[in-house]
Amino acid sequence: MGSLVLVRHGQSRWNLENRFTGWWDVDLTAAGEEEARRAGRHLADAGATPDVVFTSVLRRAVRSANLVLDELGRAWIPVERHWRLNERHYGGLTGLDKAETEARHGREQFLAWRRGYATPPPPIEPGSEFDVRQDPRYAGFGRDIVPATECLADVVARMVPYWQDRIAPEVLAGREVLVVAHGNSLRALIKHLEGISDEDIPALEIPTGVPLVYELDGALEVKDKRVLEG
Numbered sequence: 001m002g003s004l005v006l007v008r009h010g011q012s013r014w015n016l017e018n019r020f021t022g023w024w025d026v027d028l029t030a031a032g033e034e035e036a037r038r039a040g041r042h043l044a045d046a047g048a049t050p051d052v053v054f055t056s057v058l059r060r061a062v063r064s065a066n067l068v069l070d071e072l073g074r075a076w077i078p079v080e081r082h083w084r085l086n087e088r089h090y091g092g093l094t095g096l097d098k099a100e101t102e103a104r105h106g107r108e109q110f111l112a113w114r115r116g117y118a119t120p121p122p123p124i125e126p127g128s129e130f131d132v133r134q135d136p137r138y139a140g141f142g143r144d145i146v147p148a149t150e151c152l153a154d155v156v157a158r159m160v161p162y163w164q165d166r167i168a169p170e171v172l173a174g175r176e177v178l179v180v181a182h183g184n185s186l187r188a189l190i191k192h193l194e195g196i197s198d199e200d201i202p203a204l205e206i207p208t209g210v211p212l213v214y215e216l217d218g219a220l221e222v223k224d225k226r227v228l229e230g
């Protein structure tokens with residue numbers, strides 16, 4: 001059966017500035033670019049030869065995917081970019097400083113918004129400078145797919161059909177599949193793959209630029225998982 005490699009994009013400008021990011025399209029920092037290249041080198045050392053790459057439509061993931069593939073000498077493989085792999089939409093928290101938000105609303109509310117499975121942040125204000133509803137990259141979907149906010153359960157609901165329709169068939173066809181995405185879209189995918197409960201998922205943190213290599217069987221059950229770091 002095929003294999004599946006998951007990589008969270010390298011450090012972004014707002015990871016560095018500790019701001020809620022979501023669907024806002026910030027770029028990588030120089031350190032983030034290097035994290036992505038290092039992920040590529042780890043994969044090269046492990047003998048990875050991805051056949052196809054899936055990523056989001058946000059540049060921190062798109063550029064990380066390209067940097068990983070450059071290191072592997074495989075910039076030529078087919079790529080599919082899709083909003084369903086985007087980061088979780090952080091609603092009205094988008095752009096805010098995480099430490100200031102915690103100080104203002106208290107740790108319990110902050111953690112519920114940030115890691116609670118079914119607690120969406122307040123919706124983004126229409127016309128907010130961080131409202132991406134008019135962004136042309138979402139115009140082709142024929143309906144208003146840009147959410148006003150999302151909790152992790154919402155990300156699972158929009159990501160799992162994409163996994164089932166587009167990614168899993170590649171794995172089942174025996175291909176090496178690379179997915180370069182985001183902390184919360186990968187958290188949603190890993191929850192689904194590993195059967196992690198709603199109660200346990202808040203504890204799962206995914207580091208930037210560290211490849212997670214899964215071997216799956218014909219029923220898409222996880223047979224092996226390796227973390228390539230060091």
Ligand SMILES: O=C(O)[C@@H](CO)OP(=O)(O)O
Nearest residue numbers: 019020021022087114183
């Ligand atoms: O701000 C975000 O979009 C995400 C990922 O960086 O943050 P968090 O890890 O707090 O969910």
